Amino acid sequence: MKHFSEQVWTDFVRGVGPSKTNGEIEGHIASGCADCVAAVGMWKKVSSIAANEPSFTPPDHAVRMVKVEFAATQSSRPTPWTMARLVFDSLSQPLTAGVRSGASDSRQLMFDAEGTMVDLVLDTRPQSGTISLVGQVVDKGGAKVAPRQVAVILWTETGQPLAETSANEFGEFQMEFPAQARLRLSVEIVGQKPIRIPPMNLNSPDVMRSVT
Secondary structure, eight states, X not given: OOOOOHHHHHHHHHXXXXXXXXXXXXXXXXXXXHHHHHHHHHHHHHHHHHHHGGGGSOOHHHHXXXXXXXXXXXXXXXXXXXEOEEEEEGGGSOOXXXXXXXXXXXXXXXXXXXXXXXXXXXXXXXXTTEEEEEEEEEETTSOOOOTTOEEEEEEOTTSOEEEEEEOOTTSEEEEXXXXXXXXXXXXXXXXXXXXXXXXXXXXXXXXXXXXX
């Protein structure tokens, strides 16, 4: 009996070959042909490697972070961007009448970037030494932001991306990260200039201090 082609072997180990051909192969292997026993073992290993290949694919968020970092370090010319303007800070609001003093682990900031509003709420996590950031990106005119078209990236003072997330269909997003000084936040909306939030000292308890 003649030996089988590579195409026949690949169909056989995947179980997609014709039943008649698969039966012939099984009978031939059972007859003790050493070459074909070795061949089927090799092709089964190849099939197993191919089946496991998707598990080696990096997650989407890791790919995005690498692309962002590569673009930041390799760009030959600066990308136009808009610096957001602080329009509200809960720390600057007077205490309620009758309240002598108050302390809060939360702080709300609102920024305006040429009609795009970025609302941020920062919460300190003293036990874990992290900061929780919840925000929303909306158009001042009331237009909705398309889902998955808004990327929010947190950068270190040296320009390294620390965290990244995408806003949902309501422009809402959330991230948690280690508390540290001079972090910068950027909001990238498809079809618009990136928005930069002024550097913030997010060292607990620096969260409760002014934007610098």
